[in-house]
Amino acid sequence: MFDFxxxxxxxxxxxxxxxxxxxxxxxxxLRRLRQGTSTILLGGAVSVVAAVALLGLATPSYTSNVQxxxxxxxxxxxxxxxxxxxxxxxxxxxxxESQARVIQSDSVLRRAVVALRLDQDDEFVRPxxxxxxVNGLKSMLGMLPPPGGRDPVNLALDALRLKLAVRRPERxxxxxxxxxxREAEKAARIANAIADAxxxxxxxxxxxxxxxxxxxxxGRLNALRGDVEEAERRVIAYRQDxxxxxxxxxxxxxQQLGDLNQxxxxxxxxxxxxxxxxxxxxxxxxxxxxxxxxxxxQSLEMQALRQQFATLSRNTAELATRLGTRHxxxxxxxxxxxxxxxxIQREKERIIETTxxxxxxxxxxxxxxxxxxxxxxxxxxxxxxxxxxxxxxxxTLESRRGVYEAFLKRSREASEQERLNSTNxxxxxxxxxxRLRSWPPSPKVVLPVALxxxxxxxxxxAYRRVxxxxxxPAAARTGxxxxxxxxxxxxxxx
Numbered sequence: 001m002f003d004f005x006x007x008x009x010x011x012x013x014x015x016x017x018x019x020x021x022x023x024x025x026x027x028x029x030l031r032r033l034r035q036g037t038s039t040i041l042l043g044g045a046v047s048v049v050a051a052v053a054l055l056g057l058a059t060p061s062y063t064s065n066v067q068x069x070x071x072x073x074x075x076x077x078x079x080x081x082x083x084x085x086x087x088x089x090x091x092x093x094x095x096x097e098s099q100a101r102v103i104q105s106d107s108v109l110r111r112a113v114v115a116l117r118l119d120q121d122d123e124f125v126r127p128x129x130x131x132x133x134v135n136g137l138k139s140m141l142g143m144l145p146p147p148g149g150r151d152p153v154n155l156a157l158d159a160l161r162l163k164l165a166v167r168r169p170e171r172x173x174x175x176x177x178x179x180x181x182r183e184a185e186k187a188a189r190i191a192n193a194i195a196d197a198x199x200x201x202x203x204x205x206x207x208x209x210x211x212x213x214x215x216x217x218x219g220r221l222n223a224l225r226g227d228v229e230e231a232e233r234r235v236i237a238y239r240q241d242x243x244x245x246x247x248x249x250x251x252x253x254x255q256q257l258g259d260l261n262q263x264x265x266x267x268x269x270x271x272x273x274x275x276x277x278x279x280x281x282x283x284x285x286x287x288x289x290x291x292x293x294x295x296x297x298q299s300l301e302m303q304a305l306r307q308q309f310a311t312l313s314r315n316t317a318e319l320a321t322r323l324g325t326r327h328x329x330x331x332x333x334x335x336x337x338x339x340x341x342x343x344i345q346r347e348k349e350r351i352i353e354t355t356x357x358x359x360x361x362x363x364x365x366x367x368x369x370x371x372x373x374x375x376x377x378x379x380x381x382x383x384x385x386x387x388x389x390x391x392x393x394x395x396t397l398e399s400r401r402g403v404y405e406a407f408l409k410r411s412r413e414a415s416e417q418e419r420l421n422s423t424n425x426x427x428x429x430x431x432x433x434x435r436l437r438s439w440p441p442s443p444k445v446v447l448p449v450a451l452x453x454x455x456x457x458x459x460x461x462a463y464r465r466v467x468x469x470x471x472x473p474a475a476a477r478t479g480x481x482x483x484x485x486x487x488x489x490x491x492x493x494x
Contacts (some may be wrong), residue, residue: 029463032470036462043458044451051450055440062184063438066191067429068175068198070099096173100166100427103177103198109160110153111197116189119152123182124159160190174428184433191431202425210414214404217411224404238393242386257380260373267366274359281352302347309340 031042050263072095118124165178177194181187238244316333323329440446 032463032466033459035466036459039462039465040458041454043456043461044454047450047454047457050444052443055443057444058440059182061180061182061417061439062182062187062434062436063178064184064187064191064429064431064434065176065178066195066427068103068177068195069174069428070096070173070427071424072173073094096168096175098236100168100175102201103175103194103368104161104164105201106157108197108201110162111200112190112193113153113156113160115193115197117155118160118190123186124156125152164194170356177431179431180438184435188431195427195431199425214414215410217407217414221404221407221411224400224407227400228397228404229399231393235393235397238386238390242390243293244386244390250421254380256376257373259368260376264366264369264373267362267369271359271362271366274362278352278355278359279353281348286342296361299409301349302344305340305344305347308338309344312336312340476486 113119113124159178163180165180167173167176167178169176177191179187179191179194181190312333316330316337319327319333320330436442
């Protein structure tokens with residue numbers, strides 16, 4: 001066997017292996033880039049041309065936004081609201097975040113889709129290629145959506161959700177709604193329609209809450225009305241069974257007792273006054289006709305008699321002065337005075353008799369009132385025992401009536417709130433058509449970036465090509481044949 005590893009004496013020494021190149025310095029890098037200048041320029045030109053082509057082929061889109069202010073405190077329209085917001089110190093931000101989610105909800109977006117008829121817009125609902133072969137293939141692969149998923153409204157809703165962005169700046173209650181579309185005017189219309197749909201949805205939610213509360217209260221009112229009527233029937237039946245008659249909200253025995261007490265006081269005063277007049281009249285019975293009489297003994301007839309007596313006394317005195325007391329004419333004067341005194345005394349007796357009758361009537365009236373009062377007291381004592389159960393039934397009736405009236409008032413308030421909107425939400429900035437497109441970016445930005453990227457790619461490619469070319473042997477770089485050592489031929493012959 002031959003030992004191929006042993007070199008022959010006449011064989012040339014093996015060529016040394018090229019050493020691994022180290023990290024090139026800056027001069028080597030610049031030299032290699034300078035050698036690939038054409039490749040670098042070509043890369044930049046190709047990148048700019050590609051950017052221009054993409055800008056020309058890209059479909060432009062515009063973005064419009066509307067700003068909505070959500071005030072945590074609602075408008076104070078009525079005193080007792082169905083769903084009044086009483087925000088706490090840390091609940092305002094949560095409320096704003098919740099309203100931002102409401103704006104993105106299907107109920108709000110569906111209103112905007114229906115209002116603008118986006119289900120008939122090619123931008124939001126792409127026309128499908130109705131081919132039996134394609135549909136059958138999609139059905140076999142499970143790619144055919146169900147019938148509900150092919151609804152134009154649902155398709156437009158999904159497309160609108162992809163073109164919608166809702167953001168809330170930090171530490172504010174302002175919500176920005178961004179809408180993207182191919183047309184600037186359409187984007188503004190959609191943004192304003194979403195804001196209007198949000199307002200309508202909030203109003204509808206408040207109305208629905210008030211309606212539910214009103215329906216619940218009305219349903220409860222029927223039961224409460226039945227309870228009140230049942231309590232009233234019990235009160236009436238109890239009064240009939242125990243003969244408790246009421247008038248103006250009070251029992252008749254209580255009213256009679258109060259009235260009789262007042263009448264008794266009045267009758268006692270009247271009796272005392274009649275007794276006093278009677279005593280005075282009796283004490284003045286034997287008095288002289290010329291003496292003064294109390295007011296209670298004054299009458300028209302008494303005044304006339306006393307006037308006549310006074311006149312006759314003056315005439316008698318004058319006549320006695322002229323004629324003397326023993327003159328025959330004086331006897332007639334004295335006889336007339338005695339007649340008038342007798343008439344005055346008779347009038348006194350008549351007045352005394354009348355006063356006695358007044359006193360007797362007053363005393364009899366007082367006695368009758370006392371008798372009635374004693375009887376009513378007895379009846380009141382009997383009815384007071386029955387009033388214990390009656391008052392319990394009346395308290396039950398009043399409590400049920402109070403609850404019923406409160407529910408009735410609240411029901412009417414809730415029914416009125418269905419037509420009120422107390423949401424404190426307003427648009428602080430309407431959406432307007434955008435002046436500049438949002439996609440694709442402006443050529444002022446795209447072309448410089450494309451040029452830089454193209455030059456960088458061309459520089460990398462040129463550097464790689466020059467480095468690879470420098471790493472080959474000189475004969476390979478010039479295209480000459482590479483010599484083969486003789487040892488290789490001997491190994492082949494063996």
